[in-house]
Amino acid sequence: MVDDTKFLLLLLLLRSSSLCSGSELDIQCLKSIQQSVIDPRGTLKSSWNFSNGTNGFLCKFTGVECWHPDENRVLSLRLGNLGLEGPFPQGLQNCTSMSSLDLSSNNFSGPIPPDIARQMPYLTSLDLSYNSFSGSIPENISNMTYLNLLHLQDNQLSGPIPVEFNNLTRLTTFNVADNLLSGPVPLLLQKFDAYYFGGNQGLCGTPLDKCPRRRRWRIHIRLHRINDQSSIGAAIGFIVGFVVAFYFPHRFIFSKRLRAYVVRI
Structure with a gap:
């Protein structure tokens, strides 16, 4: 007033x-x-x-x-x-x-x-x-x-x-x-x-x-998920390789200058 x-x-x-x-x-x-x-x-x-x-x-x-x-x-x-x-x-x-x-x-x-x-x-x-x-x-x-x-x-x-x-x-x-x-x-x-x-x-x-969440946060979260999935995939690959090497140690094949070598462990 x-x-x-x-x-x-x-x-x-x-x-x-x-x-x-x-x-x-x-x-x-x-x-x-x-x-x-x-x-x-x-x-x-x-x-x-x-x-x-x-x-x-x-x-x-x-x-x-x-x-x-x-x-x-x-x-x-x-x-x-x-x-x-x-x-x-x-x-x-x-x-x-x-x-x-x-x-x-x-x-x-x-x-x-x-x-x-x-x-x-x-x-x-x-x-x-x-x-x-x-x-x-x-x-x-x-x-x-x-x-x-x-x-x-x-x-x-x-x-x-x-x-x-x-x-x-x-x-x-x-x-x-x-x-x-x-x-x-x-x-x-x-x-x-x-x-x-x-x-x-x-x-x-x-x-x-x-108001919707900002897109940059969604991208950030998505990248984290991708990184996590990549890490999990690498870990699984390592474990599978270790198991194969342990239970089937008979032969590994290596290549050098396009020639195959057989190595017995």
């Missing part, structure tokens, strides 16, 4: 300081997004008109929610299901007081920026679900210490879930289902239901099936 109060005070401080410069940054933020995404339906092109210039004009843009209707300071971006395409949008670091980003149900592709937490350090909600993002999940997300919701399901993300996610102690909603992830589920995330990890054949550990 104390941490939540501190967070709200911090956001209020950001909101109240440098309003003019902050508004200019937020305008630049949305301009960069509009220019960097592919917008087949023309939703952002038609709605995001920067020629107005009045106080709070950003707040009338599709998907934009402001801290106050008379201030051009972005609180959240809800751009889900707009048919947007291309790589991860650029310029989000200029929305300096944004706390929520929703890009779900679009056609974004490519990697999630490795420095995403530096761009948006105060996010409490991040929804990138139902896109085609690929590559690994950035461990940098673990630096979003205020994050309550993280949705990454239905993408093409691969590799492990970063163990650094154990630092996301505020998470109450988490979903990475239907990706290409592998490896064990980090300890902190084991409290979530198996449903939110489904569709990743390589994931294992609570709440999923146990």
